[in-house]
Amino acid sequence: MIKGVLLDLSGVLYVGDTPINGALEAINRLQTSGMQLRFITNTSRKTRLQVVQELRNMGFNIAEDLVFTCVIAARDYLTSHSLRPHLLVHPNIRREFETLADQQPNAVVLGDAADDFTYASLNRAFRVLSSSPDIPLIAMGYNRYFREADGLSLDLGPFVKALEFASGKQAIITGKPDATFFHQACDAMGCRPEQTLMIGDDAISDVEGAKKAGLKACLVKTGKYQPGDENSIQPGADDLAENIQDAVERLLSQADYPASQ
Amino acid sequence: MIKGVLLDLSGVLYVGDTPINGALEAINRLQTSGMQLRFITNTSRKTRLQVVQELRNMGFNIAEDLVFTCVIAARDYLTSHSLRPHLLVHPNIRREFETLADQQPNAVVLGDAADDFTYASLNRAFRVLSSSPDIPLIAMGYNRYFREADGLSLDLGPFVKALEFASGKQAIITGKPDATFFHQACDAMGCRPEQTLMIGDDAISDVEGAKKAGLKACLVKTGKYQPGDENSIQPGADDLAENIQDAVERLLSQADYPASQ
Numbered sequence: 149m150i151k152g153v154l155l156d157l158s159g160v161l162y163v164g165d166t167p168i169n170g171a172l173e174a175i176n177r178l179q180t181s182g183m184q185l186r187f188i189t190n191t192s193r194k195t196r197l198q199v200v201q202e203l204r205n206m207g208f209n210i211a212e213d214l215v216f217t218c219v220i221a222a223r224d225y226l227t228s229h230s231l232r233p234h235l236l237v238h239p240n241i242r243r244e245f246e247t248l249a250d251q252q253p254n255a256v257v258l259g260d261a262a263d264d265f266t267y268a269s270l271n272r273a274f275r276v277l278s279s280s281p282d283i284p285l286i287a288m289g290y291n292r293y294f295r296e297a298d299g300l301s302l303d304l305g306p307f308v309k310a311l312e313f314a315s316g317k318q319a320i321i322t323g324k325p326d327a328t329f330f331h332q333a334c335d336a337m338g339c340r341p342e343q344t345l346m347i348g349d350d351a352i353s354d355v356e357g358a359k360k361a362g363l364k365a366c367l368v369k370t371g372k373y374q375p376g377d378e379n380s381i382q383p384g385a386d387d388l389a390e391n392i393q394d395a396v397e398r399l400l401s402q403a404d405y406p407a408s409q
Numbered sequence: 410m411i412k413g414v415l416l417d418l419s420g421v422l423y424v425g426d427t428p429i430n431g432a433l434e435a436i437n438r439l440q441t442s443g444m445q446l447r448f449i450t451n452t453s454r455k456t457r458l459q460v461v462q463e464l465r466n467m468g469f470n471i472a473e474d475l476v477f478t479c480v481i482a483a484r485d486y487l488t489s490h491s492l493r494p495h496l497l498v499h500p501n502i503r504r505e506f507e508t509l510a511d512q513q514p515n516a517v518v519l520g521d522a523a524d525d526f527t528y529a530s531l532n533r534a535f536r537v538l539s540s541s542p543d544i545p546l547i548a549m550g551y552n553r554y555f556r557e558a559d560g561l562s563l564d565l566g567p568f569v570k571a572l573e574f575a576s577g578k579q580a581i582i583t584g585k586p587d588a589t590f591f592h593q594a595c596d597a598m599g600c601r602p603e604q605t606l607m608i609g610d611d612a613i614s615d616v617e618g619a620k621k622a623g624l625k626a627c628l629v630k631t632g633k634y635q636p637g638d639e640n641s642i643q644p645g646a647d648d649l650a651e652n653i654q655d656a657v658e659r660l661l662s663q664a665d666y667p668a669s670q
Contacts, residue, residue, distance in 0.1 A: 267526040271563050274554070278561050292575050293535070300539050302532050306575040310567035314553050 159371015170393030218323030325357020413600035420632015431654030479584030586618020
């Protein structure tokens with residue numbers, strides 16, 4: 149029986165800055181259903197507050213503490229492991245780590261720094277990493293690229309790969325599709341993974357990742373979904389829905405949802 | 410019977426800007442021996458002329474056309490494959506590709522661009538790569554890092570890895586330890602690989618690479634050599650010499666050098 153729901157944002161709730169048909173109503177229904185909820189995203193160019201403000205501008209009335217991002221997950225990881233980060237992150241999110249950053253770091257934290265990725269900044273991160281075998285590389289995602297108005301652009305993944313190769317270390321990923329990220333979000337709701345439904349439009353990052361972490365998962369046919377995506381992953385989705393409204397309707401009306409296929 | 414010799418530069422002929430004991434004499438002996446010679450290096454921050462001038466400043470009198478670098482190898486590769494490169498290389502070597510670079514590129518060429526590695530420059534290279542599956546990624550090396558006066562610094566390899574990961578393509582490497590590089594150098598001397606001796610201080614890049622390409626190889630115990638390096642590679646070196654002088658002495662005095670171990 150599902151007690152908590154994790155919702156991906158872009159492609160599930162909205163595309164660009166326009167809500168998907170029925171999404172506003174679906175979120176309202178979920179918020180009054182008694183289900184635990186978290187809105188999750190891999191964006192590491194924005195603070196949680198900036199994410200919430202964009203959602204509010206589109207009409208989604210969501211409390212800030214219901215949003216769980218890879219930035220929050222990275223901060224939680226640092227705190228729980230008593231780590232002092234050397235930061236290579238976007239200027240927007242630097243303040244989220246203000247109280248943790250340190251002149252004598254024992255961890256390197258990598259976000260999508262965009263134009264702050266330079267030879268000098270990558271080299272500084274590499275030198276911290278290579279100063280001791282005990283210093284971990286913590287990255288907020290592993291995506292290869294994303295689509296911008298004028299074309300594809302490099303995401304965080306290639307820069308993680310560069311520092312992994314140079315340092316010989318494997319990064320700890322604090323974002324989708326890493327199981328730790330899904331488990332942190334479940335913990336935040338007080339739900340066990342098997343009581344939690346992930347709803348997303350990315351077959352690999354949202355659905356396969358959630359399933360591997362022990363959650364239930366529903367793939368929606370909006371956003372970046374392409375026909376046949378559901379056949380490209382293992383384990384597969386528990387449900388395939390036309391959109392968020394369709395998924396929420398079935399979740400709230402069927403006692404045994406999702407009946408395993 | 411050895412007819413041609415390939416010599417690595419740093420660590421074999423000199424360390425820093427000081428010739429290794431006996432190296433000047435050894436090179437003179439080789440130059441008057443009738444052996445074919447090429448001096449090879451993976452540096453992609455300098456033109457061939459800059460490499461030769463540094464050697465001359467140390468007392469090595471070497472003709473420019475005896476130096477074969479990964480930059481020359483990249484240019485040869487582009488020419489022989491009729492490729493028009495998009496360049497992401499060090500400003501020093503840009504002019505080497507002046508006649509080939511193009512506004513409508515059908516190849517991406519990556520050198521150690523140092524501070525010219527930025528998010529924007531890497532993204533431009535990525536966009537060219539992802540514009541067609543037929544556009545190859547050509548890289549002048551794959552080294553992870555090198556030692557500078559103030560610490561380790563990122564070499565070209567991590568940036569190759571980043572663009573490989575983002576584009577899903579595997580780079581063509583025009584430097585050591587790639588077999589193509591060794592074969593280009595052999596061809597330039599008119600020698601077959603089995604008639605050619607590689608002398609280097611890097612067990613993996615110089616010796617193992619040369620052996621895999623079908624050359625004979627001698628590891629010298631100078632430069633970056635560490636005791637035991639000779640046991641870390643497969644196939645192993647044909648000879649282990651104290652230094653370049655020792656290697657040249659044996660090469661020129663033993664008719665069956667190197668007698669396979």
